[in-house]
Amino acid sequence: MFCFQCQQTAHNSGCEGRAGVCGKKSDTANYQDELTGALIGLSRAVRKKLALNPDASFEHADELILKGLFTTITNVNFFNDTIIKLIHEVNVEKDRIYPDIMNYDVRHIWEDQEDIRSLKSLILFGLRGMAAYAYHAYALDYVDKNVLDFFYEGLEAIASEKSSDELLALVLKTGEINFRCMELLDHANSGTYGNPVPTEVPLTIEKGPFIVVSGHDLHDMELLLKQTEGKGINIYTHSEMLPAHGYPELKKYSHLKGNFGTAWQSQQSEFHNIPAPILFTTNCLMPVRQSYCDRVFTTSIVSYPDLVHIGEDKDFTPVIEKALECKGYPEDHPMTGINGGSTVTTGFAHNAVLSNAGHIVELIKAGKIRHIFLVGGCDGAAPGRSYYTDFAKAAPMDTLILTLACGKYRLNDLDLGSIDGIPRILDMGQCNDAYSAIKVALALAEVFDCTVNDLPLTLVLSWYEQKAVCILLTLLSLGVKNILLGPTLPAFVSENVWKILVENYNIQKISTVEEDMKKILG
Numbered sequence: 172m173f174c175f176q177c178q179q180t181a182h183n184s185g186c187e188g189r190a191g192v193c194g195k196k197s198d199t200a201n202y203q204d205e206l207t208g209a210l211i212g213l214s215r216a217v218r219k220k221l222a223l224n225p226d227a228s229f230e231h232a233d234e235l236i237l238k239g240l241f242t243t244i245t246n247v248n249f250f251n252d253t254i255i256k257l258i259h260e261v262n263v264e265k266d267r268i269y270p271d272i273m274n275y276d277v278r279h280i281w282e283d284q285e286d287i288r289s290l291k292s293l294i295l296f297g298l299r300g301m302a303a304y305a306y307h308a309y310a311l312d313y314v315d316k317n318v319l320d321f322f323y324e325g326l327e328a329i330a331s332e333k334s335s336d337e338l339l340a341l342v343l344k345t346g347e348i349n350f351r352c353m354e355l356l357d358h359a360n361s362g363t364y365g366n367p368v369p370t371e372v373p374l375t376i377e378k379g380p381f382i383v384v385s386g387h388d389l390h391d392m393e394l395l396l397k398q399t400e401g402k403g404i405n406i407y408t409h410s411e412m413l414p415a416h417g418y419p420e421l422k423k424y425s426h427l428k429g430n431f432g433t434a435w436q437s438q439q440s441e442f443h444n445i446p447a448p449i450l451f452t453t454n455c456l457m458p459v460r461q462s463y464c465d466r467v468f469t470t471s472i473v474s475y476p477d478l479v480h481i482g483e484d485k486d487f488t489p490v491i492e493k494a495l496e497c498k499g500y501p502e503d504h505p506m507t508g509i510n511g512g513s514t515v516t517t518g519f520a521h522n523a524v525l526s527n528a529g530h531i532v533e534l535i536k537a538g539k540i541r542h543i544f545l546v547g548g549c550d551g552a553a554p555g556r557s558y559y560t561d562f563a564k565a566a567p568m569d570t571l572i573l574t575l576a577c578g579k580y581r582l583n584d585l586d587l588g589s590i591d592g593i594p595r596i597l598d599m600g601q602c603n604d605a606y607s608a609i610k611v612a613l614a615l616a617e618v619f620d621c622t623v624n625d626l627p628l629t630l631v632l633s634w635y636e637q638k639a640v641c642i643l644l645t646l647l648s649l650g651v652k653n654i655l656l657g658p659t660l661p662a663f664v665s666e667n668v669w670k671i672l673v674e675n676y677n678i679q680k681i682s683t684v685e686e687d688m689k690k691i692l693g
């Protein structure tokens with residue numbers, strides 16, 4: 172096996188040998204490579220057919236591309252059987268669309284000259300992240316042909332001879348298309364569940380049966396809320412599901428009670444002996460420990476050997492029965508965030524923030540808001556990630572902190588007060604809600620008649636998996652400069668490629684909080 176797609180890759184160079192740091196076994200990694208090669212074959216077939224008939228449509232292939240790429244995201248799928256089945260389906264569809272097309276061996280990419288490997292990896296990992304977003308939108312019946320078409324274009328390109336310049340252009344195009352994709356998902360989520368509203372979320376688990384729901388899929392959340400209504404079972408979000416509390420059409424369910432635990436990397440200790448089932452709708456699933464393995468359920472693209480998988484009929488009966496059997500805690504069970512707080516807030520997506528735009532602009536003009544930080548991205552186990560907590564604590568009282576994705580658990584239970592009624596920590600949502608942050612930044616830039624780079628705004632990002640990659644590419648494609656990135660630089664970004672990014676975008680690796688704060692605030 173060879174895999175270097177995530178932040179915790181071995182020695183920050185690549186996972187090899189019998190298993191990756193995430194617990195993915197070598198045979199699973201190899202099947203994921205084979206699946207990627209088959210998806211490239213499918214893309215070649217679709218593109219050939221399109222050249223003959225530009226109006227052809229490829230519904231089944233579209234679905235397979237999204238599912239296939241999503242399957243290979245870090246901490247999503249550990250189960251060879253589902254990957255093998257998917258490879259077969261992809262091959263059948265490829266042959267149906269256009270006979271005699273070869274699949275690709277992605278080892279050619281891993282073994283290529285390091286800059287070419289780096290640029291192709293940026294495209295591939297960006298496409299993987301984007302596929303997850305497109306898949307969530309697709310589950311709510313929102314599709315965008317430009318987004319779908321680009322999966323085929325991008326996959327075909329990484330299996331072709333291309334110059335660095337051509338690949339660099341495709342890297343940025345991946346970011347550009349991902350902006351459309353995040354917009355599509357934003358429309359899908361708010362079109363289906365309403366615009367998020369600011370919401371305080373308790374961290375105490377009430378006594379009685381409950382279910383913990385993890386991952387990003389709001390549609391699965393809704394279906395489970397419906398199926399548990401009136402059954403005496405409470406529902407708690409976990410990790411990236413927290414922003415569900417902000418959506419009117421989800422928050423109307425009175426048994427959606429609060430949030431369980433913190434970010435994904437703490438699940439093995441937080442789920443230890445938990446008296447309730449946990450449903451994973453997407454990443455990040457970690458190898459399942461004995462003390463709770465009979466209580467973990469997967470659905471959608473997530474899959475793990477020996478766990479009960481809820482299939483496409485979305486009949487959650489096994490999860491419901493397990494909740495009733497486990498009975499939950501006998502008394503209310505107080506839990507806290509990593510800084511000891513007992514509640515967190517969410518729901519400050521673009522609509523909520525921009526409804527206060529006038530007020531925020533006045534405060535900036537009056538010097539009461541000196542700077543806005545977006546402290547966003549993935550959480551993870553690396554020790555250097557305490558940087559993000561320290562950064563939030565060190566941010567002066569006249570600064571706002573926007574958060575998104577699961578990295579927020581480093582700081583979202585801190586009480587940092589408010590500025591003239593505006594809370595200093597504003598959680599914009601999941602990682603895909605980076606779209607909200609961009610919308611807010613563009614709106615402020617318009618008011619101040621400047622570019623986003625001239626605003627008193629700095630992006631302090633943390634990355635772990637491939638969704639963070641596509642978001643970073645989106646920000647670069649929009650020309651956003653001066654981003655701080657940590658906790659480490661991606662192993663798949665070569666020295667030369669990093670140099671290009673630094674020259675063009677002044678992107679920097681995080682250093683110490685003191686130094687970075689001084690650099691930003693002067």
Ligand code: SF4
Pocket residue numbers: 174175176177178179180181185186190191192193194195200245246
């Ligand atoms: Fe290693 Fe990350 Fe790949 Fe897992 S996903 S094998 S930890 S690089």
Ligand code: SF3
Pocket residue numbers: 387410411435454455548549550576577578601602603635636638639
């Ligand atoms: Fe977190 Fe896995 Fe990336 Fe959607 S849940 S941000 S790490």
